[in-house]
Structure formats: structure tokens, C-alpha cells
Amino acid sequence: SALCLAAFDRVATTAPAPPTGLTGFGGDEWIALNWSPSPGAAAYNVRRGTTTGGPYLLVGSPVTSSFFDAGLANWSTWYYVVSAVNDFGQSANSAEISITPRPLPTLSLSPGSTQLSLTWPGWATGYTVFSASNLLPPIQWAPVTNLPQSSGGVFALPLIPQAQQQFFRLGGP
Numbered sequence: 765s766a767l768c769l770a771a772f773d774r775v776a777t778t779a780p781a782p783p784t785g786l787t788g789f790g791g792d793e794w795i796a797l798n799w800s801p802s803p804g805a806a807a808y809n810v811r812r813g814t815t816t817g818g819p820y821l822l823v824g825s826p827v828t829s830s831f832f833d834a835g836l837a838n839w840s841t842w843y844y845v846v847s848a849v850n851d852f853g854q855s856a857n858s859a860e861i862s863i864t865p866r867p868l869p870t871l872s873l874s875p876g877s878t879q880l881s882l883t884w885p886g887w888a889t890g891y892t893v894f895s896a897s898n899l900l901p902p903i904q905w906a907p908v909t910n911l912p913q914s915s916g917g918v919f920a921l922p923l924i925p926q927a928q929q930q931f932f933r934l935g936g937p
Contacts, residue, residue, distance in 0.1 A: 778804070779852045779853030781804075782848060794834045807825050809825050810822070816862065
């Protein structure tokens with residue numbers, strides 16, 4: 765018996781468009797995926813395969829545009845696609861990406877009389893060395909500005925020792 769005004773937001777009447785911008789990064793037995801949200805999507809289906817083009821196995825249905833896939837074999841290449849889902853159906857698959865998880869590279873320290881060398885495996889491309897003068901919170905990690913040099917399958921970064929204590933870490937790409 766009363767008149768009412770209502771507004772609706774994000775109303776879908778068709779299946780959503782396929783997600784775009786699928787990217788990912790692999791770590792030690794895991795892969796993290798991200799993609800651009802698909803308008804009208806209520807959730808996403810993440811599928812993984814062992815060969816390009818599939819077949820793919822459903823590994824998760826997150827409601828956000830990211831997914832973490834754990835328990836994967838290192839050095840194996842995994843192929844992923846994502847589709848968007850709502851009450852009206854499921855989209856086609858996104859473009860496929862492939863990712864190979866790898867163990868965490870080891871950062872080795874070799875002191876010398878005039879230099880300090882930091883090395884890590886040659887397969888660990890895209891990593892950056894960071895240094896800090898103490899480990900008290902908040903830790904202020906600064907990128908080491910010297911460029912890595914390739915030598916015998918490993919990357920070596922010569923550093924000049926400083927009088928103060930220095931701590932180093934390797935940051936992933």
C-alpha cells in the first residue's frame with residue numbers, strides 16, 4: 765500500500781565475460797595467480813593442466829580475482845586457465861598461462877680480503893639482493909644497487925665490506 769523507490773547495482777542477465785590479464789608467479793611447491801575481475805562475475809573457476817591446451821582439472825573456485833595453488837611439484841610446468849561464473853552461466857576460459865614452481869634459491873656468502881660475494885643459482889632469474897644494517901623492526905631493506913654478474917652458472921655480486929654489520933636477503937621477482 766506504499767510506494768517505494770529501489771536501485772539495483774551490478775545486475776547480471778547473461779554469463780560474464782572471460783577473465784583477462786591472467787598472471788602468476790611460482791615459488792617452492794606453490795603458484796599464485798591474479799587476473800582482472802570480470803564484470804558480473806560472482807566467482808571464478810581455476811583450472812590446471814599438465815599439458816598446454818588441457819585437459820584441465822578444476823582446482824579452485826575463489827570469489828576474488830586471485831588464487832593460491834599449493835602442494836605442486838617443483839620443476840614441473842603447470843598450465844592454468846580461469847573462467848568467470850554467475851547465476852546465468854560460465855564464461856569461456858581466459859588465455860592460458862604456464863608457470864614452473866621452483867625451490868627457494870639459496871643465498872651464499874663468500875668473504876674475501878677486500879670483497880664479499882653473494883651468489884645464488886643461475887635459474888633464479890629476476891631476483892634482487894637487499895641489505896639492511898639491523899634486524900630490529902621495522903626492518904629497512906634497501907636494494908643493493910650493484911648489478912649481478914654471471915659466472916659459471918651462478919650470479920655473483922661483489923660487495924665492499926662495511927665497518928657495520930650487514931644482513932642480506934634475496935627477493936623474488
